[in-house]
Amino acid sequence: MGKKSRLKNKAAKKDRMPFVARTFEGLPNEADWIALREFVPSATATVTLASGQSVKVCSLLPGNGAGIVRPDGEIWVGLQVAHNFGDTSRDLAYVVETALEMEPGQPVPMGDPGVGPRLQDLVDPSSPFEVEVHQGFDYWVEGTDERPETAELLAEANQSIAPTVKLESVDSAYWTEMGSQRFLRWVMTEDETPLLDALARLKVRGEETLGEGTKLIGHFRVHGRLVPVWEFDADAADLEKPAQEFRTRLDAALADDSPLTSEQRSARGALVSGQVSIR
16 A cells, blocks of 8 residues: 555544543433443333434444434334444434434434544433333334344344343332343443442441342442342342332431451452453
8 A cells, every 4th residue: 555545544534532440421321321332131211312203212223233213203213233433422322313304204324433523412401311121122113114133133132131120219220031041130320430439338237238148249330339249049120128118227327437457458359359340
């Protein structure tokens, strides 16, 4: 390749957005954005843009698509789509921007967005973001003429879904059943350092569980937030009260700013060693 060609390619390359750890910070219900992005298999929520237009945010779209402009003009955006251009919020904002310029009935592609507005620049900060968890992907075809190939795709997707329930008594906690195991994954928006301190205080007192037969098995770190994970045999409904009681204990532990004891520091170290960072 000649020098002129290399310079031309270099000039055509878009600038990249800087990496942002807390991708969804500042959006309504940050923790639920994280949950739908990372582990809730089938869920939707509607968000309002600053322009007044609504956008349906989906955990997953057919074919792992980035977005769809529905026949009625409604814009759907899929969170669980592969892309890595530096800032997930910018990537998703690009999908919304692209959809706004497209005709109804078209899929929205994901491309290199370059530098530009983020979701936080497009979304009305006062917009609600109420999550509806689905036990399948039938909402994909609501209001459309279902074609045979779509029905086949839908059936295949529904077979792979893990039953999931969002708890009502606390924010952003999701029960799920995977084979013979049941878990609760709870996205927490407190800063990492005080949250780990609080969990360590509870662990030393034996108050980190959600009741008899439950076990805090660890946590993962994603989009700058921690997601503690419990394992148990209980149904989702049986966790509502224990989760609420745990939230009360956690709030009290978060309010305790005394230095950690040696036992608490050891418990904190064990929690950190078991941490899994997704991104």
